[in-house]
Amino acid sequence: MSVQIVLGAQWGDDGKGKIVDTISENSDIVVRFNGGGNAGHTIVVDGKKEAIHICPSGIIREGVVNIVGPGVVFDLAVGSSELELAKKYGSTVLLDHSTPVVIPMHRALDAGREVAAGKIAIGTTKRGIGPAYGDFWLRRGVRLNDLTNKRLVQEALTQSGYFDELCAIAKHLGVDNCKVDLSDLNIEIDPMSLDQTVDWCMKYADSIVPNLGDTRGYVHNAIQLGSNVLFEGAQGILLDTMHGFRPYTTSSCCTAAGVSSTFGVFKFDRVIGVAKAYSTRVGSGPFPTELNNGVGERLRTQGKEFGTTTGRPRRCGWIDMHALSYACRMGGITDLIVTKLDVLSGFKNLQMCDGYANISAEKTLTGMSVASAVPQYLKVPGWSDDITKTKLFEDLPIESRAYLNEIELHTGIPVDAIGIGPERDQIIWKNR
Numbered sequence: 001m002s003v004q005i006v007l008g009a010q011w012g013d014d015g016k017g018k019i020v021d022t023i024s025e026n027s028d029i030v031v032r033f034n035g036g037g038n039a040g041h042t043i044v045v046d047g048k049k050e051a052i053h054i055c056p057s058g059i060i061r062e063g064v065v066n067i068v069g070p071g072v073v074f075d076l077a078v079g080s081s082e083l084e085l086a087k088k089y090g091s092t093v094l095l096d097h098s099t100p101v102v103i104p105m106h107r108a109l110d111a112g113r114e115v116a117a118g119k120i121a122i123g124t125t126k127r128g129i130g131p132a133y134g135d136f137w138l139r140r141g142v143r144l145n146d147l148t149n150k151r152l153v154q155e156a157l158t159q160s161g162y163f164d165e166l167c168a169i170a171k172h173l174g175v176d177n178c179k180v181d182l183s184d185l186n187i188e189i190d191p192m193s194l195d196q197t198v199d200w201c202m203k204y205a206d207s208i209v210p211n212l213g214d215t216r217g218y219v220h221n222a223i224q225l226g227s228n229v230l231f232e233g234a235q236g237i238l239l240d241t242m243h244g245f246r247p248y249t250t251s252s253c254c255t256a257a258g259v260s261s262t263f264g265v266f267k268f269d270r271v272i273g274v275a276k277a278y279s280t281r282v283g284s285g286p287f288p289t290e291l292n293n294g295v296g297e298r299l300r301t302q303g304k305e306f307g308t309t310t311g312r313p314r315r316c317g318w319i320d321m322h323a324l325s326y327a328c329r330m331g332g333i334t335d336l337i338v339t340k341l342d343v344l345s346g347f348k349n350l351q352m353c354d355g356y357a358n359i360s361a362e363k364t365l366t367g368m369s370v371a372s373a374v375p376q377y378l379k380v381p382g383w384s385d386d387i388t389k390t391k392l393f394e395d396l397p398i399e400s401r402a403y404l405n406e407i408e409l410h411t412g413i414p415v416d417a418i419g420i421g422p423e424r425d426q427i428i429w430k431n432r
């Protein structure tokens, strides 16, 4: 029996999808506990790319039970198409009956707020995440269980003037003039129309309702019975609402605490942090090691650094071990997996940020402090060999092993495995 968590240890897009996919081979249950359609986990199966946004990455493993917990915000259109994908791969999906639903109005508000913010816009994915979580914490909005009866959806939307209030805010923001991206919903809908919103929700009832259940009870029993359970985090610890660099964060808990608060599970065998061998981020916000030069461009091209959900080019930079150490501390990380080490092949020299000149190691990093951080770099030699077919850790170039050793030394967390390419088998486990 094992209970494990996989978390992004940087700003998301760390290559978690592939790691979850690999570990889920030995898992009975894979659980998504945070985020929503903002996430994009790419997995390559026999050369075919699958991008998964809401369901756990285990949906493409035959026989795996996949769970979407009550702390996820659920986009019905995206979610239902992933239920189809699960069927295709022979896996099952259980959705928590109390999971909040992202309605088209949430997307409209997300887009409207970004336009209103102008120069200080967060650069959200415009998938309605912030507004949906906002309503969840205000204890209102549609839940998946409401889809069992149209009347429940109507009631959830109209209680205490909820939908009218959202419309008033949308008008105030001038949402009519904002571009609301609903293209991936494959449906024309006026987000300000109550009737259309109700019909839109009910359109998905037939596919969603048969998958509803008590996920917390299910996971609790499975752990008692000795199942192998894997919790899959979305985004990354540096985007966590509490510990990320506010306001440039997402709206959910991206640490191990996110599992505890939504599933009541507090004991874990391993909390695995997934970190890229360099750094990337999408959207705005402080990024001390960002490289706005040819090196950054080279990392973007070699690493194919374009968002899975929005297609946006990712900002690229050297690895920031200072921010990574902070993320490990706040996230509860016990083990690290370093992905995309192959992307660094061919650089004569590499740089690793091992501190900020103006912020001490123990300090809590905040948006304010990190915005003016002055990174200090350790310069290390690179390697030229192609490592994408390497099978054993000992066969990696000595410079790349020294690079990984530096990460271990700085964070105090062991590196268990290394990603060397997008395919399922392009991973080296250190002690297996």
Ligand code: IMP
Pocket: 011, 012, 013, 038, 039, 040, 122, 123, 124, 125, 126, 127, 128, 129, 130, 234, 235, 239, 248, 249, 250, 251, 282, 283, 284
């Ligand atoms: P939101 O989660 O769409 O509200 O976006 C808030 C911030 O988190 C923005 O900077 C997004 O680019 C970032 N973000 C959200 N989801 C992801 C993800 O899965 N990977 C990387 N960045 C993300």
